[in-house]
Amino acid sequence: MTKKRKRYPDLNQKLERPWCFYCERDxxxxxxxxxxxxxxxxxxxxxxxxxxxxxGLNVHMTQVHKEQLNQVENAIAGRGGLDIxxxxxxxxxxxxxxxxxxxxxxxxxxxxxxxxxxxGNPTRGSxxxxxxxxxxxxxxxxxxxxRAEKYRVDRANGVLPLPNAEVQLEPTPPAVQxxxxxxxxxGYAPGQxxxxxxxxxxxxxxxxxxxxxxxxxxxxxxxxxxxLNGAPPGTDLTASLxxxxxxxQKAPTAEAPAEKKSKKDKNIKLVFFDEIxxxxxxxxxxxxxxxxxxx
Amino acid sequence: MSPKGQFELAQxxxxxxxxxxxxxxxxxxxxxxxxxxxVYLYDTLAEPGGKLIQKFEHPAPVLDVCFGRDNFxxxxxGMDWEVRRIDLETGAMTALSTHSAGVRSVFYSHPxxxxxxxxxxxxxxxxxxxxxxxxxxxxLPAKAFSLTASPxxxxxxxANRSVYIYELEKLAQxxxxxxxxxxxxxxxxxxxxxxxxxxxxxxxxxxxYASSSIEGRVAVEWFDPSEESQSRKYAFKCHRQTVxxxxxxxxVNALAFHPVxxxxxxxxxxxxxxxxxxxxxxxxxxxQRFPASVQTIDxxxxxxxxxxxVSPGFEDGSDDVPDGAIKVYIRELSDTEAKGKASKK
Numbered sequence: 001m002t003k004k005r006k007r008y009p010d011l012n013q014k015l016e017r018p019w020c021f022y023c024e025r026d027x028x029x030x031x032x033x034x035x036x037x038x039x040x041x042x043x044x045x046x047x048x049x050x051x052x053x054x055x056g057l058n059v060h061m062t063q064v065h066k067e068q069l070n071q072v073e074n075a076i077a078g079r080g081g082l083d084i085x086x087x088x089x090x091x092x093x094x095x096x097x098x099x100x101x102x103x104x105x106x107x108x109x110x111x112x113x114x115x116x117x118x119x120g121n122p123t124r125g126s127x128x129x130x131x132x133x134x135x136x137x138x139x140x141x142x143x144x145x146x147r148a149e150k151y152r153v154d155r156a157n158g159v160l161p162l163p164n165a166e167v168q169l170e171p172t173p174p175a176v177q178x179x180x181x182x183x184x185x186x187g188y189a190p191g192q193x194x195x196x197x198x199x200x201x202x203x204x205x206x207x208x209x210x211x212x213x214x215x216x217x218x219x220x221x222x223x224x225x226x227x228l229n230g231a232p233p234g235t236d237l238t239a240s241l242x243x244x245x246x247x248x249q250k251a252p253t254a255e256a257p258a259e260k261k262s263k264k265d266k267n268i269k270l271v272f273f274d275e276i277x278x279x280x281x282x283x284x285x286x287x288x289x290x291x292x293x294x295x
Numbered sequence: 296m297s298p299k300g301q302f303e304l305a306q307x308x309x310x311x312x313x314x315x316x317x318x319x320x321x322x323x324x325x326x327x328x329x330x331x332x333x334v335y336l337y338d339t340l341a342e343p344g345g346k347l348i349q350k351f352e353h354p355a356p357v358l359d360v361c362f363g364r365d366n367f368x369x370x371x372x373g374m375d376w377e378v379r380r381i382d383l384e385t386g387a388m389t390a391l392s393t394h395s396a397g398v399r400s401v402f403y404s405h406p407x408x409x410x411x412x413x414x415x416x417x418x419x420x421x422x423x424x425x426x427x428x429x430x431x432x433x434x435l436p437a438k439a440f441s442l443t444a445s446p447x448x449x450x451x452x453x454a455n456r457s458v459y460i461y462e463l464e465k466l467a468q469x470x471x472x473x474x475x476x477x478x479x480x481x482x483x484x485x486x487x488x489x490x491x492x493x494x495x496x497x498x499x500x501x502x503x504y505a506s507s508s509i510e511g512r513v514a515v516e517w518f519d520p521s522e523e524s525q526s527r528k529y530a531f532k533c534h535r536q537t538v539x540x541x542x543x544x545x546x547v548n549a550l551a552f553h554p555v556x557x558x559x560x561x562x563x564x565x566x567x568x569x570x571x572x573x574x575x576x577x578x579x580x581x582x583q584r585f586p587a588s589v590q591t592i593d594x595x596x597x598x599x600x601x602x603x604x605v606s607p608g609f610e611d612g613s614d615d616v617p618d619g620a621i622k623v624y625i626r627e628l629s630d631t632e633a634k635g636k637a638s639k640k
Contacts, residue, residue, distance in 0.1 A: 141522075269544065278454070278491065279493075279608055283608070
């Protein structure tokens with residue numbers, strides 16, 4: 001059996017992980033985060049008692065050891081203050097949450113990019129693998145032309161709000177699009193972009209992120225990709241419909257070689273290799289048979 | 296202990312085997328051609344180990360053989376550029392045509408009464424047997440490596456990975472007309488595999504063909520040029536062995552379709568014969584490894600027997616023949632042995 005492909009967590013999974021306000025470490029589970037905080041940040045250095053919060057530790061220190069707690073142990077710079085009451089993920093200021101999410105996002109896309117460069121695999125959501133794979137439509141040329149004609153008529157009559165066919169042609173938006181953008185907190189609640197608007201670009205946070213929804217694909221747009229907003233001029237529309245038909249016609253054959261090429265060349269050894277001389281011709285040239293060859 | 300239902304011929308050629316062919320009207324009459332410059336005729340069931348009825352000496356290694364109009368006529372193709380007719384009763388041999396290089400394959404089409412030979416000189420010769428001594432030539436773009444036909448189509452695989460499909464009807468007409476035939480192929484295709492084509496074989500139901508390459512791969516394609524049929528074509532890897540993290544890839548030397556069930560057998564340089572179901576894309580079974588490369592496979596017309604020619608291929612340049620490596624194996628198939636399995640889904 002072949003090795004199971006490693007599943008890398010997607011961005012949403014990474015963003016959902018609980019993490020520690022004091023040291024930015026993230027954890028599988030909230031319970032583990034809380035026990036981490038009790039052990040690393042809320043533990044009394046005198047008696048080893050683990051308290052639930054920084055405030056609790058402060059009270060314990062004053063009452064039991066008659067000492068004043070100045071800052072939280074093992075905290076990164078600027079986070080050691082006692083003014084904020086932290087328990088697990090509760091009490092973390094929103095701006096710090098956004099800052100953390102932004103870092104996770106940046107790291108995620110940097111990782112994905114690095115992995116893409118290292119393996120040559122398409123980034124998540126950019127290929128046709130997995131959940132975004134559309135079932136191959138088995139339409140005859142007539143059916144496509146019929147659909148195209150219906151679309152033209154409907155379009156001319158203003159019946160259709162927006163072309164269904166074209167919307168289907170767009171790859172399903174990758175799951176990435178729905179995560180709460182940290183910057184969006186400025187104008188909109190996380191995840192709630194105004195309809196139709198392009199999500200704000202995260203400034204400087206995503207170096208060379210491939211596969212982002214707002215980024216156009218590399219090279220020329222695929223023949224089936226239509227301008228989504230605004231009615232395209234009539235000529236463009238027919239031209240792209242022709243492209244659509246042509247694309248549908250050649251799709252099955254065009255897919256196969258691409259798939260072949262993406263497969264990695266394994267360490268293989270051909271028992272026989274030649275471009276033009278067949279094994280029989282090689283045999284015929286051997287001394288034991290060459291004497292019978294006619295010239 | 297040999298497996299049940301399988302035996303080897305007692306008297307085998309002394310050099311590698313180029314072809315095994317069953318007679319059209321008998322499942323025990325077998326022709327074998329060999330690099331030892333002989334064509335052998337056996338009755339495989341006359342006695343245990345089969346009986347060698349006769350052998351026919353040629354001036355040069357014989358690269359292919361086939362039965363003609365009946366059980367008593369055969370045609371051979373050889374390294375001496377000649378296409379020969381052999382009268383299996385009298386042993387008389389007549390040259391039908393001369394190519395300008397070795398002749399790789401001969402094929403006789405019963406429905407069209409047409410003999411076709413394919414040669415390394417990049418031509419096909421068409422022989423209309425009602426006009427002895429006459430033949431027509433068709434130019435090919437490259438050396439012919441394998442030749443096969445379904446009831447209506449002739450498939451030629453060539454050196455530059457190209458595959459030409461001709462309509463036998465038109466070829467038969469051209470052969471009757473005589474002279475240099477100007478028959479255009481019905482379809483020109485490029486092999487769907489990256490490496491040299493090794494063998495082609497047609498489905499008995501006239502729907503398509505399978506081809507194999509030197510790089511352990513078999514492709515199945517359909518004749519019907521429609522988009523729907525063409526999108527059904529596929530290729531798969533086989534006849535490979537993993538040794539110390541390295542894949543040893545053997546050429547697939549032989550392909551043969553079962554005349555009744557429509558499944559097919561592949562034989563490889565690894566000495567393995569496997570049966571495949573082309574429709575359900577499944578391997579039905581794989582037989583125990585033979586001691587040398589499987590060079591050629593043929594099913595009898597009733598589908599009850601399969602003959603397999605096993606001999607070293609000398610692909611690596613050495614021409615040493617180990618004892619007992621050159622053998623023809625006959626296997627009697629049980630009723631369901633070569634029958635396709637239903638898809639699991």
